Amino acid sequence: DALLYRSDGKTLWAETKMIPVHDDEGELSRWIVLLSDISKRRQTEEALEAAKRSAExxxxxxxxxxxxxxxxxxxxxxxxxxxxxxxxxxxxxxxxxxxxxxxxxxxxxxxxxxxxxxxxxxxxxxxxEIEEVDFNLAEVVRETLKALAVRAHERGLELAVHMPMDIPHALRGDPTRIRQVLFNLV
Structure with a gap:
């Protein structure tokens, strides 16, 4: 891309392509230069960049x-x-x-x-960041639902939990995210 200055003092952005032309002996005799006005494309790119900076x-x-x-x-x-x-x-x-x-x-x-x-x-x-710590899933579920039960009771609802007995006592993961999921589900 090149910035060109016109004779009237205005500028325009142009995409330039230069094509070599050889004579019959294979010697370079001239160049064909193709110019395409890309001013609008450049303005759009600059506007997008400004919008991106503003959003950031x-x-x-x-x-x-x-x-x-x-x-x-x-x-x-x-x-x-x-x-x-x-x-x-x-x-x-x-x-x-x-x-x-x-x-x-x-x-x-x-x-x-x-x-x-x-x-x-x-x-x-x-x-x-997701934590990776040891925690007791049954305990996290009970604590979370206990906190939610107060709100359920205020609305005349009963909140109960039934968990299988074979849930492992120690799991590794993020108990805070488990609590968030439970809060969002209930």
Missing amino acids: ASNRSKSEFLANMSHEIRTPLNAILGMTELALATDLTREQRDYLKTVKTSADTLLDLLNDVLDISKIEAGKM
Whole structure:
């Protein structure tokens, strides 16, 4: 590609092809030069590149915003969870304990939603990492469904789990992702 300057002062992008022409003795006698105006194609390519840069900048801004909001939301949310745990460790009436358990379940759910939003950003950025740790599947399923049972009960539903007895006690994988799948399925 070459940038050509016209006699009227304007420029145009041209694709150039040079074809050698030989005489009867095989000597190079001249060149045939073919020029094709590719100005519109170049403008389109430049517009696409500018749009790509703009989209990448927007994506970076979104990621920075989510990371910042994550911190801003997690700090008070962790305080709510911590204070709820402390309050649950004190002498409470059954009604007070139920209220605090609902607060804790709701805060845990909110934290999970926040983590899901951050996971989407990680997936988009290609930075999602899957853990590989030992865990007990039955325990993960019971804990997850226990948290979901409160919401089911509030809606007048019963949530029960029936697991085969021959499930291995120790599995290797990502228990957090298993929890996410269960939350999304239920």
